[in-house]
Structures are given as structure tokens and as C-alpha cells.
Amino acid sequence: MTRAARFALPLLALAAAAAVRAEPPVAVTVQADKAGPVIDRQIFGQFAEHLGTGIYGGIWVGKDSPIPNVRGIRSDVVGALKAIHVPNVRWPGGCFGDEYHWRKGIGPHRQVTLNSNWGGVPEPDTFGTDEYFDFLGQIGSEAYVSVNVGSGTPEEAAEWMEYMTTAQKTALGDERAANGHPAPYQVAYMGIGNESWGCGGSMTPDHYVDLMKVYAHFTHNTNPQQQGPNAMKRIAVGSDGGKLDYTDAVMKAWSTHDYAWNIEGVSIHNYTVNGWPPHLPATGFGEADYAHMLKETLRMDDLIAHQSAIMDKYDPGKKVFLSVDEWGAWLAKTPGSQEGFLQQQNSLRDAVLAALNLNIFMRHADRVKMANIAQMINVLQAMILTDGPKMVLTPTYYVYKLYVPFQDATFVPVRFDAGSYTFQDVTMPRLDAVAARDKAGKLWLAVTNIDPNRPAEIAVAVQGAREGNVTGQVLTAAKVDAINTFDAPNAVAPRPIAGRVVGGTAHLTLPPKSVAVVALN
Numbered sequence: 001m002t003r004a005a006r007f008a009l010p011l012l013a014l015a016a017a018a019a020v021r022a023e024p025p026v027a028v029t030v031q032a033d034k035a036g037p038v039i040d041r042q043i044f045g046q047f048a049e050h051l052g053t054g055i056y057g058g059i060w061v062g063k064d065s066p067i068p069n070v071r072g073i074r075s076d077v078v079g080a081l082k083a084i085h086v087p088n089v090r091w092p093g094g095c096f097g098d099e100y101h102w103r104k105g106i107g108p109h110r111q112v113t114l115n116s117n118w119g120g121v122p123e124p125d126t127f128g129t130d131e132y133f134d135f136l137g138q139i140g141s142e143a144y145v146s147v148n149v150g151s152g153t154p155e156e157a158a159e160w161m162e163y164m165t166t167a168q169k170t171a172l173g174d175e176r177a178a179n180g181h182p183a184p185y186q187v188a189y190m191g192i193g194n195e196s197w198g199c200g201g202s203m204t205p206d207h208y209v210d211l212m213k214v215y216a217h218f219t220h221n222t223n224p225q226q227q228g229p230n231a232m233k234r235i236a237v238g239s240d241g242g243k244l245d246y247t248d249a250v251m252k253a254w255s256t257h258d259y260a261w262n263i264e265g266v267s268i269h270n271y272t273v274n275g276w277p278p279h280l281p282a283t284g285f286g287e288a289d290y291a292h293m294l295k296e297t298l299r300m301d302d303l304i305a306h307q308s309a310i311m312d313k314y315d316p317g318k319k320v321f322l323s324v325d326e327w328g329a330w331l332a333k334t335p336g337s338q339e340g341f342l343q344q345q346n347s348l349r350d351a352v353l354a355a356l357n358l359n360i361f362m363r364h365a366d367r368v369k370m371a372n373i374a375q376m377i378n379v380l381q382a383m384i385l386t387d388g389p390k391m392v393l394t395p396t397y398y399v400y401k402l403y404v405p406f407q408d409a410t411f412v413p414v415r416f417d418a419g420s421y422t423f424q425d426v427t428m429p430r431l432d433a434v435a436a437r438d439k440a441g442k443l444w445l446a447v448t449n450i451d452p453n454r455p456a457e458i459a460v461a462v463q464g465a466r467e468g469n470v471t472g473q474v475l476t477a478a479k480v481d482a483i484n485t486f487d488a489p490n491a492v493a494p495r496p497i498a499g500r501v502v503g504g505t506a507h508l509t510l511p512p513k514s515v516a517v518v519a520l521n
């Protein structure tokens with residue numbers, strides 16, 4: 001290197017740093033004088049299937065376990081889930097739901113069956129209907145029960161509903177009482193089958209629609225507390241990312257429904273996979289995988305827009321809601337983990353991915369009234385990982401914790417220039433932001449800086465407000481693939497962030513690859 005170059009290089013570095021610093025802040029205007037729809041808290045729902053160690057090990061350890069538990073349900077997991085205010089838990093499947101026969105999972109004698117979808121392992125049926133409701137009671141969540149359409153019968157589903165909800169002295173009501181629960185359970189949501197175009201029975205849309213009507217007609221939730229405005233909502237199978245005909249067929253049928261049947265929601269499933277079978281690693285990846293997965297996940301917006309457009313055709317008044325009741329990152333399985341258990345680690349990238357999807361759902365809050373990330377514990381994009389007595393909270397968990405103030409808040413539009421982030425051939429917006437006003441009147445802003453290399457300074461102006469401050473929490477880490485482990489559980493955990501108020505706007509510096517939620521005080 002020449003002498004001149006030796007002097008020039010540090011100067012160039014300084015100039016580059018100054019250029020980064022000199023970048024003007026991004027103006028973010030929270031249009032506090034405008035109100036959008038209420039963001040249904042059910043958008044923050046979870047999905048727990050009998051799959052791998054999602055239920056057994058993750059929730060259910062049995063009454064005699066040395067792991068602290070209440071009636072067999074592990075207490076550390078309950079404590080963690082309570083803190084994120086889980087609004088509903090979709091159960092028992094997934095594909096498992098269309099093979100589930102509820103009678104085998106009640107009473108003192110459980111029948112061990114085979115979980116042919118997921119690893120071909122024995123299903124002990126020790127976690128059944130009564131344990132599910134016990135679990136919901138412990139975490140303070142509502143029931144979303146998916147009934148078996150694929151291999152079950154309308155009679156089986158009708159009897160299950162009666163077992164759960166009747167307050168009358170019937171044989172099934174008495175049986176529930178004998179199993180320890182005299183009072184009827186509340187079933188807030190009932191799913192009519194799961195992916196009936198695939199693992200739920202490979203049905204044509206027309207065949208499914210005929211069955212959907214039968215199930216909707218013959219299953220009754222008679223819990224006296226769930227009549228009128230509190231009535232159970234029935235959710236039909238809609239399309240997935242590829243097959244778009246189901247939603248159309250279901251909505252067409254709905255538009256001419258008669259007194260005998262009705263549905264209140266349609267479901268769609270959409271995983272962020274980046275090529276089937278899922279092969280991208282959950283850890284040890286670099287910026288290329290980071291960029292590809294996030295670009296892919298943003299397609300959720302188009303999918304919802306497309307599904308909503310189909311629904312608008314038959315339901316311009318938006319009476320039927322859209323439930324994205326399976327979504328999340330689907331990655332290569334943890335090396336060495338059991339085939340079919342869909343176990344994967346969870347990194348900072350998953351946290352950013354979760355925030356982007358939750359933001360999309362909130363922006364579509366007029367139609368999307370429910371979403372369930374797949375899946376709650378130990379499976380796919382999980383909130384919590386367990387191994388025997390050990391438990392760790394994932395980066396995705398912390399996004400759900402940060403977003404609690406958005407549950408049932410009112411959407412407030414935000415204006416900002418998202419800019420762009422490019423890695424090789426992948427370009428996407430650099431920033432994302434969503435705001436809402438909670439029931440107490442407080443304004444909240446969630447901002448994501450997707451760019452893994454550049455911090456973003458934002459200048460937040462709240463329309464109608466002259467001064468104030470901005471405080472909250474931010475989730476980030478040194479690397480895009482940073483994870484929490486049993487040995488290092490706090491590698492990716494939120495820390496405080498605060499804004500400086502400069503001339504009526506609050507300036508906030510968002511670290512690269514970060515998710516922040518702040519209160520606009």
C-alpha cells in the first residue's frame with residue numbers, strides 16, 4: 001500500500017461514517033385524528049396441534065411429573081403464555097384434527113392411537129378435551145376447536161359439541177360432569193375441518209361445501225352463555241397460498257345460505273417456506289437467507305388482498321371474517337430431531353418475520369379478525385422451546401409480548417417513506433410501521449427496521465400533538481441468526497428504547513434488524 005493510500009483509507013472510512021450519520025431521519029406521521037377498524041385481539045392467536053412435542057412435553061407433562069405442574073399442565077409454560085395474553089388456542093389440529101376421535105381422549109381410560117400424520121408415533125390421548133379446557137383456563141384463553149370432517153362424521157362432531165357445551169342433563173352432559181366438569185365449556189370458535197383440499201380429505205371444493213353445510217347445521221353450541229352476540233363462530237376451510245378456489249366456493253355458498261346453516265369465518269393457511277420441502281436452516285445462516293425469507297413473507301399481504309377481494313364479491317359488508325389460522329416460518333428441522341416432529345430453532349429473523357406479518361394482519365383488520373401462528377410450543381415458529389424441565393422463550397415470543405398493547409386497540413393510519421433494503425437481487429421495503437390507540441386512549445407505534453446493516457433514525461410526529469415523549473422496547477441482536485438457547489436464554493430479549501423530542505417530533509434510532517414498540521406519550 002502506498003503512503004497516500006494509507007492516509008486516504010481512514011479518511012474514506014470517516015467520510016462513509018459521516019454519510020451514514022448525515023442521512024436525514026425518516027418522517028413518520030401518526031395520523032392520530034383518524035381511526036380505522038378495531039384490531040381484533042384474536043389476530044394474536046396460537047395453534048397447538050398434537051404434533052411432535054407441541055402438546056406432550058410442551059404443555060402436558062402429567063400429574064406425576066417432577067416438572068412443576070398443575071393437574072399435569074406445566075407451570076412454567078403457563079406463566080410464560082399468560083404474559084402474552086394468548087386470546088385463543090386452535091386445537092387439536094391441523095392434519096391431526098381430521099384423524100382425531102374425541103371419545104378416545106376423555107374419561108379415566110384413554111385409548112392409545114397412532115399419530116399417522118406426524119412421525120407415526122403413539123398418541124396417548126392423555127391430553128384430551130377436559131385437559132385442553134383446563135389449559136385454556138390456566139392461561140386465560142378462548143377455545144378454537146377444529147372438528148374432524150375428513151375421517152369423522154357429523155354425528156361425532158355434534159356429540160362432541162354437546163359434550164362440551166350442554167348445560168342440560170343429557171347423557172353427554174352427565175358424562176362431562178362425571179369427568180370433573182359439571183359446568184358447560186365455552187367454545188368460542190369451531191373450525192369445520194382443516195385443509196380439506198389436502199390432508200383433510202383431498203376434497204373438491206363442491207364436496208367440501210356440501211359437508212360444511214351439514215356440519216354447520218348439525219353441530220350446536222347450546223351453552224346458555226353463548227347465545228345471541230356471544231354465539232360461537234364457525235370457520236370454514238378456505239384456500240391456501242396456491243389453491244384459490246375454496247374461498248370462492250365457500251363464499252358463494254354462504255351468499256345464498258338459508259336458516260339451516262351459517263358460517264362466520266373462512267380460514268386461509270400460508271407458511272413462509274422459500275421452496276418445498278422446507279430446507280432453509282433455522283440457524284447458522286447469513287444475509288442471503290435473511291433477505292429471501294423476509295421478501296417471501298411479505299407475500300402474505302397480496303394473498304390476503306386477493307382472498308379479501310374474493311370475499312368482497314359475495315360479502316361487501318364484511319360479515320364473514322378471514323382467519324389466517326396457520327402461518328409462520330417453516331424451516332429445515334433441527335439436526336438430529338425426530339422426523340415428522342417439525343422442530344426448528346427460532347432466530348431474530350423469525351422475530352422480524354412475525355412483526356411484518358402481524359403488521360399485515362392489522363392493516364387488514366377490517367377483514368382479518370383472527371390469525372394463529374404455527375405453532376405455539378416446540379413446533380415450527382414457536383413461542384417457547386422445551387426440553388424436559390428446561391424452557392426458553394424465543395425471539396418470536398418477545399414480539400408477541402411487545403405487541404400486547406395492540407390487542408383490541410383501534411388502528412391508526414401512519415404515513416412514512418418505507419425506503420428500500422437491497423441484498424443482491426432481493427429488494428424490499430426497509431421500514432414498516434403500524435400504530436393503534438388502546439382502550440385507555442394511549443397511542444402505540446410498532447416499527448420494524450428490516451435492514452440488517454443500517455440503523456434507521458425516524459422522526460415521529462403525532463398529528464394534533466405538540467410535545468411528548470416516546471418510550472418503549474426494542475428487540476434486536478448482533479446477528480440475523482441470533483437465537484436463545486437453554487444455556488443463553490436472553491441473547492435476544494427486548495431492551496428499553498426512548499426517543500429524544502426535537503422541535504415537536506420525537507427522534508428514535510432503530511438499530512439494524514430490529515422490532516420496536518413504543519408508547520407515544
Ligand code: AHR
Binds near residue numbers: 093094095195
Ligand atoms: O402446522 C403443520 C401442518 O401444516 C398442519 O397440520 C397442516 O394443517 C398444515 O399443512
